[in-house]
Amino acid sequence: MSNTTVVETHPNVLSTTAILGDKIVNRAGENLGKIEEIMLDLEKGRVAYAILSFGGVMGMGEKLYVVPFEALKLDGTREHFTLDVDKDRMKNAPSFDKNNLPQASDRTWGAEVYKFYGYKPYWQ
DSSP, rough: OOOOOOOOOSOOOOOOOHTTTTTTEOOOOOOEEEEEEEEEEETEEEEEEEEEOOBBBBBBBBBBEEEEEGGGGEESSSOEEEEEHHHHHTTTTTETTTTTTTOOHHHHHHHHHHHHHOOTTTTT
Protein backbone atom coordinates (compact mmCIF):
# COMPACT_ATOMS: atom_id res chain seq x y z
CA MET A 1 0.00 0.00 0.00
CA SER A 2 1.42 3.39 -0.93
CA ASN A 3 0.83 6.67 0.81
CA THR A 4 0.01 9.58 -1.45
CA THR A 5 0.90 13.07 -0.39
CA VAL A 6 -1.05 15.87 -1.96
CA VAL A 7 0.77 19.16 -2.14
CA GLU A 8 -1.41 22.16 -2.85
CA THR A 9 0.32 24.83 -4.85
CA HIS A 10 -0.80 28.38 -5.32
CA PRO A 11 -0.65 30.05 -8.67
CA ASN A 12 1.93 32.79 -8.92
CA VAL A 13 0.32 34.26 -12.02
CA LEU A 14 -3.41 34.94 -12.35
CA SER A 15 -5.46 36.80 -14.90
CA THR A 16 -7.28 39.91 -13.74
CA THR A 17 -10.59 38.28 -14.62
CA ALA A 18 -9.73 35.49 -12.18
CA ILE A 19 -9.51 37.91 -9.25
CA LEU A 20 -11.99 40.66 -10.12
CA GLY A 21 -14.94 40.22 -7.79
CA ASP A 22 -12.93 38.16 -5.29
CA LYS A 23 -13.94 38.62 -1.69
CA ILE A 24 -11.60 40.36 0.76
CA VAL A 25 -11.66 39.40 4.45
CA ASN A 26 -9.53 40.34 7.43
CA ARG A 27 -7.84 37.91 9.83
CA ALA A 28 -11.01 37.80 11.94
CA GLY A 29 -12.94 36.62 8.88
CA GLU A 30 -14.90 39.86 8.58
CA ASN A 31 -15.90 40.86 5.07
CA LEU A 32 -13.99 43.91 3.83
CA GLY A 33 -15.50 43.99 0.36
CA LYS A 34 -14.43 42.72 -3.02
CA ILE A 35 -11.89 43.53 -5.71
CA GLU A 36 -13.44 45.89 -8.25
CA GLU A 37 -10.40 46.91 -10.26
CA ILE A 38 -6.66 46.38 -10.60
CA MET A 39 -4.47 49.41 -11.28
CA LEU A 40 -1.28 48.88 -13.26
CA ASP A 41 1.85 51.00 -13.03
CA LEU A 42 2.90 51.03 -16.68
CA GLU A 43 6.14 52.88 -15.96
CA LYS A 44 7.35 50.27 -13.45
CA GLY A 45 5.64 47.29 -15.06
CA ARG A 46 3.78 46.03 -12.00
CA VAL A 47 0.45 45.98 -10.21
CA ALA A 48 0.20 49.15 -8.14
CA TYR A 49 -3.14 48.91 -6.38
CA ALA A 50 -6.31 46.97 -6.00
CA ILE A 51 -9.55 48.92 -5.80
CA LEU A 52 -11.97 47.44 -3.27
CA SER A 53 -15.64 48.18 -2.74
CA PHE A 54 -16.71 48.28 0.89
CA GLY A 55 -19.67 49.59 2.85
CA GLY A 56 -23.04 50.82 1.78
CA VAL A 57 -26.29 48.95 1.48
CA MET A 58 -27.40 47.37 -1.80
CA GLY A 59 -24.84 49.43 -3.72
CA MET A 60 -25.90 52.75 -2.15
CA GLY A 61 -23.26 54.67 -0.21
CA GLU A 62 -20.59 52.18 -1.17
CA LYS A 63 -17.06 53.57 -1.19
CA LEU A 64 -14.05 52.44 -3.15
CA TYR A 65 -10.79 51.85 -1.31
CA VAL A 66 -7.28 51.79 -2.72
CA VAL A 67 -5.04 49.07 -1.31
CA PRO A 68 -1.43 48.27 -2.19
CA PHE A 69 -1.69 44.99 -4.06
CA GLU A 70 1.09 43.47 -1.97
CA ALA A 71 -1.10 43.93 1.15
CA LEU A 72 -3.51 41.29 -0.20
CA LYS A 73 -2.66 37.67 0.54
CA LEU A 74 -4.31 34.88 -1.41
CA ASP A 75 -6.08 32.42 0.89
CA GLY A 76 -4.80 28.85 0.74
CA THR A 77 -8.12 27.59 -0.57
CA ARG A 78 -8.16 30.29 -3.30
CA GLU A 79 -11.58 31.37 -2.04
CA HIS A 80 -10.65 34.91 -1.06
CA PHE A 81 -7.87 37.36 -0.30
CA THR A 82 -6.94 38.39 3.22
CA LEU A 83 -6.13 41.98 4.17
CA ASP A 84 -4.63 42.46 7.64
CA VAL A 85 -6.79 45.46 8.60
CA ASP A 86 -9.41 45.75 11.31
CA LYS A 87 -12.89 46.51 9.94
CA ASP A 88 -13.14 49.76 11.94
CA ARG A 89 -9.74 50.93 10.68
CA MET A 90 -10.82 50.13 7.13
CA LYS A 91 -13.56 52.75 7.45
CA ASN A 92 -10.79 55.39 7.72
CA ALA A 93 -8.67 54.03 4.87
CA PRO A 94 -7.99 56.14 1.77
CA SER A 95 -11.20 56.02 -0.24
CA PHE A 96 -13.22 57.76 -2.93
CA ASP A 97 -16.61 57.54 -4.56
CA LYS A 98 -17.19 56.36 -8.11
CA ASN A 99 -17.87 59.91 -9.31
CA ASN A 100 -14.72 61.44 -7.82
CA LEU A 101 -11.73 59.36 -8.90
CA PRO A 102 -8.31 60.11 -7.39
CA GLN A 103 -5.22 60.77 -9.49
CA ALA A 104 -3.78 57.28 -9.09
CA SER A 105 -0.51 58.23 -10.78
CA ASP A 106 0.23 60.90 -8.13
CA ARG A 107 3.19 59.41 -6.21
CA THR A 108 2.57 61.62 -3.15
CA TRP A 109 -1.00 60.37 -2.91
CA GLY A 110 0.17 56.81 -3.50
CA ALA A 111 2.78 57.09 -0.75
CA GLU A 112 0.02 58.02 1.71
CA VAL A 113 -1.97 54.95 0.66
CA TYR A 114 1.02 52.67 1.17
CA LYS A 115 1.83 54.33 4.51
CA PHE A 116 -1.73 53.78 5.79
CA TYR A 117 -1.36 50.03 5.25
CA GLY A 118 2.20 49.92 6.62
CA TYR A 119 4.04 49.31 3.35
CA LYS A 120 6.91 51.15 1.75
CA PRO A 121 5.99 52.35 -1.75
CA TYR A 122 7.76 50.17 -4.31
CA TRP A 123 8.89 53.24 -6.29
CA GLN A 124 10.93 54.68 -3.41
